[in-house]
Structure formats: C-alpha cells, structure tokens
Amino acid sequence: MKVIAHLDKCRGYGSCMLEAPAVFDLDEDENRVVVLNGEPGDELRARTERAVRSCPARALEVTG
Template sequence: MKITVDEAKCCGAGQCVLIAPEVFDQRDDDGIVVLLQPEPDEAQHAAVREAAAVCPAAAIDLSEHP
C-alpha cells in the first residue's frame, strides 16, 4: 500500500491521526496532515483504510500494490 495526501484538501479534522497515529500526524500551526509513513506495514493497512474512509475532505489517497 502506498499513501499520498493532498495537503490543499486537508481541513485539519484529525480523524486520521486518531485512527492511525503511527502513519499520520498534524502540523502544530494549522492542523494540516503530515504523512509519517507513505508505505505502512501490512498490520496498519486496516487502520489506514479506515482513516481514508472517514476523512471529511477526502485528502488521503491509497494505492494498493503487491
């Protein structure tokens, strides 16, 4: 799995950080998403998928790869 985030779309809701804190963080000054792990371990895939699904701005894009 490869993750990309669109910082321009991010509204700073922080749901991704709550669901997958090992993968996502937020900037202190404006709350915009910071991607910590663009290719997370398989054990984190379910949480990352959930984070992408609940993102109110649809700022998280996932691509599955073997």
C-alpha cells in the same frame, strides 16, 4: 500500499491521526496532515484504510 495526502484539500480535522497514529499526525501550525509513514506495512492496512475513509475532506488516498 502507499499513502497519498492532498494537502490542498486537508482542513486539519485530525480524524486520520486518531484512526492510525503510526501513519498520520497533524501539523498544528499549518493545520494540515503529516504522513509519518508513507508506505505502511500490511499490519497497518486496516487502520490506514479506516483513516482514509474517515477524512471528511477526502484529502487522503491509498494505492496498492
């Protein structure tokens, strides 16, 4: 699985980091998502997919 963040869409809501803090963080200076783990393992799949779905700006996606 690979995580892709579309920074041009991100509005800094932070819902992704609440759902999957091992994968996402928030750059408070830029008010944008930071991908901490771009290729999380299967043990983080469910949380990562929930985080992607929780993004109101639809700035995240998962492939693979």
